[in-house]
Amino acid sequence: MRTVYVNGEYLPEDQAKVSVFDRGFLFADAVYEVTSVLDGKLISFPGHAARLQRSLTELEMASPVSDAELLEIHRELITRNDLTEGLIYLQVTRGAADRDFLYPAPETVPTLVLFTQAKPALEHSPMVQTGMKIVTIPDRRWGRRDIKTTQLLYPSMGKMEARARGADDAWMVEDGAVTEGTSNNAYIIKDGVIVTRHLGEEILHGITRKAVLAFAREAQMKVEERPFTVEEALSADEAFITSASSFVTPVVSIDGADIGTGRPGKVVARLREIYLDEMRKAGI
Incomplete structure (x- = not known):
């Protein structure tokens, strides 16, 4: 069973949950990135981190962690899931708040989720x-x-x-x-x-x-x-x-x-x- 990351915790995938009031679920008020892993190493991570920050800025959304912390989370997921070839999916939402088209209060805590996907044929796709x-x-x-x-x-x-x-x-x-x-x-x-x-x-x-x-x-x-x-x-x-x-x-x-x-x-x-x-x- 995979280990996933949700808001500061590493959890078995069947225990990973977010609120039904999360704006990613209600409004698609969320951004994401997908980073490839080859030989257990991250491909183009700095580029993905920079684009993530750009997307967050364009939507006036707070970044829940620093780039250094984000890299640490990616590496930890690679280790915990013994991932050698595949993908790491990352999603940031504006967080959970009562349903309203207007953005919630600035102090609303963003939701951060990451999980791995093993893809043994990533490099040698038919x-x-x-x-x-x-x-x-x-x-x-x-x-x-x-x-x-x-x-x-x-x-x-x-x-x-x-x-x-x-x-x-x-x-x-x-x-x-x-x-x-x-x-x-x-x-x-x-x-x-x-x-x-x-x-x-x-x-x-x-x-x-x-x-x-x-x-x-x-x-x-x-x-x-x-x-x-x-x-x-x-x-x-x-x-x-x-x-x-x-x-x-x-x-x-x-x-x-x-x-x-x-x-x-x-x-x-x-x-x-x-x-x-x-x-x-x-x-x-």
């Missing part, structure tokens, strides 16, 4: 060899997608639609351009140029995205941060997604049409190799 099949759906989310909130119902609906249509995931489209995947950033490669949407309020500022683009530029690959259309994607040589839980994963078809050869390409494979090598060196 999807790396086969590639992902993607379908497109309208982007009907709220406007502040740069804040990593727990408002994930529409992405969940998107994943279910993708499955119903025989695909692995969905890319969301707004005003004719791809924003991102349901839980990942989206990319295409054309004539050696990597194209992905620029940062803004329309997409999540992915931690893996930031690292992969930096490594690509260091490897003398050309990168363009701009919107791209579904039509551009369909004529691309390669396509891929990035996220903390999938790293760099190829996309081989969109809406039933093959991308390039219809098989994972060499550029994406190289990007994944570079990313994993560098992240292992920097793991803490």
Whole structure:
């Protein structure tokens, strides 16, 4: 049985509870982060901690612990759960208060929850060899997608639609351009140029995205941060997604049409190799 962290306590998962008045439950008034673990070490933890603080600041929400304390909690959960490969999920809510659309009093104590998820195939996912099949759906989310909130119902609906249509995931489209995947950033490669949407309020500022683009530029690959259309994607040589839980994963078809050869390409494979090598060196 897993050990989880709830508001200062390490508890067996069946004893972990939060209030029915918690605003994360009532309003999705909460933010989260997911940090990967490889070889028992945290991947890109400083980036996740910084983005967490940004999300909290944007929502005028107090941080329940310092970055140093947060790192200690992550490491303790890795030890207690003997986690070598997987994920650590973290969620901060505005805390428990009587149901009211207005924020509760500033002294309301935030809720902090963390738990582990073992993923033995995290690095060697079969999807790396086969590639992902993607379908497109309208982007009907709220406007502040740069804040990593727990408002994930529409992405969940998107994943279910993708499955119903025989695909692995969905890319969301707004005003004719791809924003991102349901839980990942989206990319295409054309004539050696990597194209992905620029940062803004329309997409999540992915931690893996930031690292992969930096490594690509260091490897003398050309990168363009701009919107791209579904039509551009369909004529691309390669396509891929990035996220903390999938790293760099190829996309081989969109809406039933093959991308390039219809098989994972060499550029994406190289990007994944570079990313994993560098992240292992920097793991803490």
